Amino acid sequence: MGIKNKYGFMAGFRENSGLMNPVIKLLLEGGGLSTAQMAQVLNLSEAEVNRQLEQLKKERILLGWRPVLNLSEEDTGVVRAVIEVRITPERGGGFNRLAERISRFDEVESCYLMSGGYDLLVFVSGSSLQKVAAFVSEKLSTVDGVLSTATHFMLRSYKEHGFLLDVKSEENSRLKVTP
Amino acid sequence: MDTTRFIARHVVNLPRSGIRDFFEIVAKMDDVISLGIGEPDFDTPWHIREAAIYALEKGKTHYTSNLGLIELRRAINRYLEKNFNLSYRPEDEILVTVGVSEALDIAFRALVNPGDAVMFHQPCYVSYHPSITLTHGVAVPVPTYAKDNFALTAEALASAWQPGCKLLVLNLPCNPTGGTCSRAQLEAIARFCVEKDLLVLSDEIYSELTFEGGHVSIACLPGMQERTVFLHGFSKAFAMTGWRIGYACGPAVLIEAMMKVHQYSMMCASIISQEGAIEALQRGADAMNAMREQYQRRRDFIVRRFNEIGLKCHLPRGSFYAFPDVSVTGMSEKDFAVGLLQAERVAMVPGTAFGGNGAGFCRACFATGYDQLIEAGTRIERYVQKLAAQSARAEGPQGDSPG
Ligand SMILES: Cc1ncc(COP(=O)(O)O)c(C=O)c1O
Numbered sequence: 001m002g003i004k005n006k007y008g009f010m011a012g013f014r015e016n017s018g019l020m021n022p023v024i025k026l027l028l029e030g031g032g033l034s035t036a037q038m039a040q041v042l043n044l045s046e047a048e049v050n051r052q053l054e055q056l057k058k059e060r061i062l063l064g065w066r067p068v069l070n071l072s073e074e075d076t077g078v079v080r081a082v083i084e085v086r087i088t089p090e091r092g093g094g095f096n097r098l099a100e101r102i103s104r105f106d107e108v109e110s111c112y113l114m115s116g117g118y119d120l121l122v123f124v125s126g127s128s129l130q131k132v133a134a135f136v137s138e139k140l141s142t143v144d145g146v147l148s149t150a151t152h153f154m155l156r157s158y159k160e161h162g163f164l165l166d167v168k169s170e171e172n173s174r175l176k177v178t179p
Numbered sequence: 180m181d182t183t184r185f186i187a188r189h190v191v192n193l194p195r196s197g198i199r200d201f202f203e204i205v206a207k208m209d210d211v212i213s214l215g216i217g218e219p220d221f222d223t224p225w226h227i228r229e230a231a232i233y234a235l236e237k238g239k240t241h242y243t244s245n246l247g248l249i250e251l252r253r254a255i256n257r258y259l260e261k262n263f264n265l266s267y268r269p270e271d272e273i274l275v276t277v278g279v280s281e282a283l284d285i286a287f288r289a290l291v292n293p294g295d296a297v298m299f300h301q302p303c304y305v306s307y308h309p310s311i312t313l314t315h316g317v318a319v320p321v322p323t324y325a326k327d328n329f330a331l332t333a334e335a336l337a338s339a340w341q342p343g344c345k346l347l348v349l350n351l352p353c354n355p356t357g358g359t360c361s362r363a364q365l366e367a368i369a370r371f372c373v374e375k376d377l378l379v380l381s382d383e384i385y386s387e388l389t390f391e392g393g394h395v396s397i398a399c400l401p402g403m404q405e406r407t408v409f410l411h412g413f414s415k416a417f418a419m420t421g422w423r424i425g426y427a428c429g430p431a432v433l434i435e436a437m438m439k440v441h442q443y444s445m446m447c448a449s450i451i452s453q454e455g456a457i458e459a460l461q462r463g464a465d466a467m468n469a470m471r472e473q474y475q476r477r478r479d480f481i482v483r484r485f486n487e488i489g490l491k492c493h494l495p496r497g498s499f500y501a502f503p504d505v506s507v508t509g510m511s512e513k514d515f516a517v518g519l520l521q522a523e524r525v526a527m528v529p530g531t532a533f534g535g536n537g538a539g540f541c542r543a544c545f546a547t548g549y550d551q552l553i554e555a556g557t558r559i560e561r562y563v564q565k566l567a568a569q570s571a572r573a574e575g576p577q578g579d580s581p582g
Pocket of ligand 1: 179217277278279280281304350353354382384412413414420423424425
């Protein structure tokens with residue numbers, strides 16, 4: 001079971017939050033409200049909330065939905081790793097073509113261009129250590145333009161997408177009536 | 180043996196808080212959605228908690244200066260300069276206290292002679308009246324009204340005023356009504372205070388939780404800083420109720436007088452809380468703004484729901500309390516609150532817990548999650564509809580009675 005810092009997920013978003021769509025704000029607060037509940041809170045019809053969500057998807061601001069799981073507890077046997085990748089930039093496209101090519105592998109969960117000692121930081125997952133290792137050695141490092149990889153396996157997760165893992169909610173310690 | 184006779188007379192006569200009565204009913208029930216809580220549902224932002232942990236690790240476990248850590252007093256001054264347009268000398272015009280609660284207590288003890296009259300607007304925070312009684316002062320409540328959105332008016336002040344009035348306690352935004360005053364209203368109050376030579380005790384604990392238009396402290400108005408003791412704390416805006424930390428600012432002579440009482444009764448506020456408070460003032464703005472934004476959305480929702488349900492409710496400009504009028508149900512606020520609790524397990528505090536002028540109203544704190552607020556709205560609606568159906572039946576046969 002996880003608990004979340006309830007005043008919003010992405011700290012950086014708060015600053016210019018005045019510009020943000022109220023539906024997005026509610027989503028980022030992470031209360032897990034249904035569209036019907038969001039409609040009630042925002043005084044909109046449920047159809048309007050759905051329309052706005054569709055619009056956000058169309059604008060590719062809202063890309064999709066993912067559950068945030070406590071994988072260690074579920075014991076699903078997923079192995080995850082972070083890989084530092086150095087690649088050769090190309091005239092015209094820079095890092096983009098290679099980054100996109102790497103991103104398209106199913107094993108890749110996220111991929112970022114980084115400043116510093118390497119170029120791409122790639123988050124991958126697989127059903128076993130061998131499978132992840134095989135992905136790195138057979139697919140990733142053999143891509144033309146990949147110069148080197150450094151793979152770090154994740155041992156344990158403490159926080160996922162704003163949710164603390166293994167910290168029980170202590171909400172009931174609040175008194176029910178106070179001045 | 181009858182030990183009651185050992186109790187001081189003015190304490191025997193002190194009424195129990197209406198909130199405590201209500202709390203005892205609620206405490207025995209399960210699955211209650213409580214809108215009866217006067218504190219944030221958020222835990223203190225982690226960076227503040229972490230700063231306190233760090234302070235403990237560094238051995239910050241000693242008494243501090245009676246006035247409080249000088250770093251904290253400097254941070255308070257910077258914060259007030261930036262956000263309140265107020266400036267106080269950290270060396271002798273700021274006193275760190277154990278919450279606004281202690282600040283109020285020592286202010287009354289330092290300022291009130293037996294028989295001095297103290298004015299305060301009502302409905303109000305539960306501790307004003309008893310604190311005045313405890314210092315043998317005379318409590319002079321000034322009513323505020325729903326028609327003014329519970330703003331205090333100079334007219335109401337003038338009609339409640341009596342010879343011997345020395346202090347005026349202000350609490351804007353107000354617990355339990357969420358009422359605030361416009362600048363013009365404040366100016367009229369300030370003129371009245373100058374005219375009647377009143378000293379103002381301004382409890383501005385909800386000031387950061389002002390949603391529309393900025394908060395104006397009465398201390399900023401011309402000529403008022405010298406006759407205002409400004410009280411503030413960390414409990415509400417920074418979600419730090421359990422830390423017990425606040426402060427009083429004012430003319431050095433008055434702070435020195437309060438400091439004498441503080442020195443002999445409290446010594447100093449907890450150093451750990453003082454360290455947390457420094458962090459809150461220096462780096463707490465982002466988290467505080469994020470919390471305020473959520474309170475505002477919750478307020479808009481719950482106030483709209485109350486009005487839809489038929490319980491007239493003004494939009495509180497500040498605080499995290501809505502104050503709906505439940506008198507349309509034909510019940511007293513107490514019966515309504517107890518009935519709602521028993522029938523639907525939703526707790527709201529009867530308005531009379533905050534003084535006589537709260538009759539007909541209940542306080543609903545919206546510092547709780549949307550799912551709870553939505554469910555509370557549904558339950559209150561069901562209860563109000565049931566009451567309406569009952570009273571329609573009680574009004575006798577209306578044509579379509581069976582048979
Ligand atoms: C108006 C008002 N003043 C003071 C207090 C007490 O604040 P503190 O926690 O700083 O003692 C409260 C708490 O509910 C309040 O509502």
